[in-house]
């Protein structure tokens with residue numbers, strides 16, 4: 001007797017249909033899984049055998065063959081347990097297996113018959129929706145599936161519940177769609193940061209244009225503090241972006257219980273991170289930190305302390321907005337369109353430039369420390385802020401002197417609206433170089449200034465265009481149709497002078 005069910009396999013964020021065929025024949029008792037299955041799928045046999053035993057179903061002393069088709073697509077993960085178990089139950093005629101045709105099933109079985117949560121329910125539901133199928137998933141993942149708008153969801157707690165459902169003895173109620181979650185529940189606020197006017201303005205520009213920013217300054221100036229508050233300035237995720245981000249988080253098993261990521265991700269890995277953990281990959285081709293920061297922020301604190309080869313691995317994704325992980329048998333693609341925010345001290349002791357405190361090796365120690373960062377990586381930052389030790393006057397000023405995050409965020413959202421009004425469909429950081437010159441105001445003095453900036457900062461072509469992109473964002477914040485002199489002058493203040 002042959003029975004079929006459907007599931008999916010993941011390669012990066014790409015989802016492929018997989019059919020699970022089971023045939024039970026006479027012959028020497030055996031239980032085989034074929035079709036490029038990895039170790040976790042191979043171990044399904046033992047979980048299924050034990051799970052069936054618990055719920056009182058014994059596997060017949062026959063030859064059970066499970067085929068995962070197409071045979072040339074690698075299958076990874078424990079979510080194959082459920083479709084394999086369902087196909088076997090169909091083949092044993094415990095219920096009519098034709099019902100399985102309408103569903104895509106995912107779930108990991110535990111030995112006591114419970115269906116455990118597994119990664120990737122959101123992309124699998126989208127895939128099922130595309131193929132006009134319903135989804136069978138673990139009970140806890142019901143919300144996640146429901147967000148896609150898929151109608152036919154069976155979110156079951158136990159395998160026995162599913163058997164009763166398909167036998168018609170019991171109906172599993174569809175999951176209740178959660179109310180939308182409230183965004184902007186931040187526990188920190190820009191108001192708490194005193195002084196550091198330049199860095200605050202830099203973050204505002206970075207948030208409005210999607211620019212990469214590097215802050216350098218002495219210990220205790222407030223770099224990490226500012227970075228932690230950057231998320232509070234960002235515009236909300238659009239529904240399409242929320243879905244993109246949630247798919248990646250779903251594949252990593254990091255989705256919140258409500259089922260969808262609604263605020264821009266903020267990832268701040270420690271500098272001891274390995275290259276695969278940062279860019280993705282490893283044995284299971286998991287999304288790395290840069291993909292988890294997709295449509296959000298990747299903050300690298302103490303930038304020069306990261307291993308050089310790890311930082312260099314960021315260069316290509318920073319340009320292309322995605323990462324392609326080559327593996328022996330296939331390729332995994334993950335989106336990685338993130339904003340890079342970084343902080344560093346100017347030298348190892350941290351006080352370079354402060355005459356009373358800098359160490360005896362200054363200024364050589366500064367050059368040595370900064371040389372840990374390659375030119376091409378530095379070239380990818382649009383905004384550089386050289387922070388100073390905080391002035392004691394700023395620290396004791398009344399707490400209500402600084403602007404709060406909501407006020408700044410309103411300006412950021414206003415600037416993004418203005419970009420859309422100008423007919424622009426991308427962030428300023430993604431502006432095509434060729435189109436940038438057309439954004440300049442027709443003014444001879446402006447052209448003259450541009451020429452001087454080119455010479456003064458010894459800019460690369462990329463650096464030159466990046467300065468113009470920043471000027472475009474400053475112009476958007478002021479609602480200037482074209483980049484005017486004052487926009488360019490302000491953008492020049494954010495160039496690197498190291």
Ligand SMILES: Nc1ncnc2c1ncn2[C@@H]1O[C@H](COP(=O)(O)OP(=O)(O)OP(=O)(O)O)[C@@H](O)[C@H]1O
Nearest residue numbers: 192193194196218219220221222223224225226390
């Ligand atoms: N501008 C500021 N306004 C208010 N508090 C500040 C400011 N700068 C620093 N502080 C206080 O000092 C603490 C340390 O600041 P923070 O960790 O941001 O420094 P840092 O610049 O990252 O230093 P390091 O280079 O050592 O990492 C903060 O938690 C905060 O209490």
Ligand SMILES: [Mg+2]
Nearest residue numbers: 223224301343
């Ligand atoms: Mg710090």
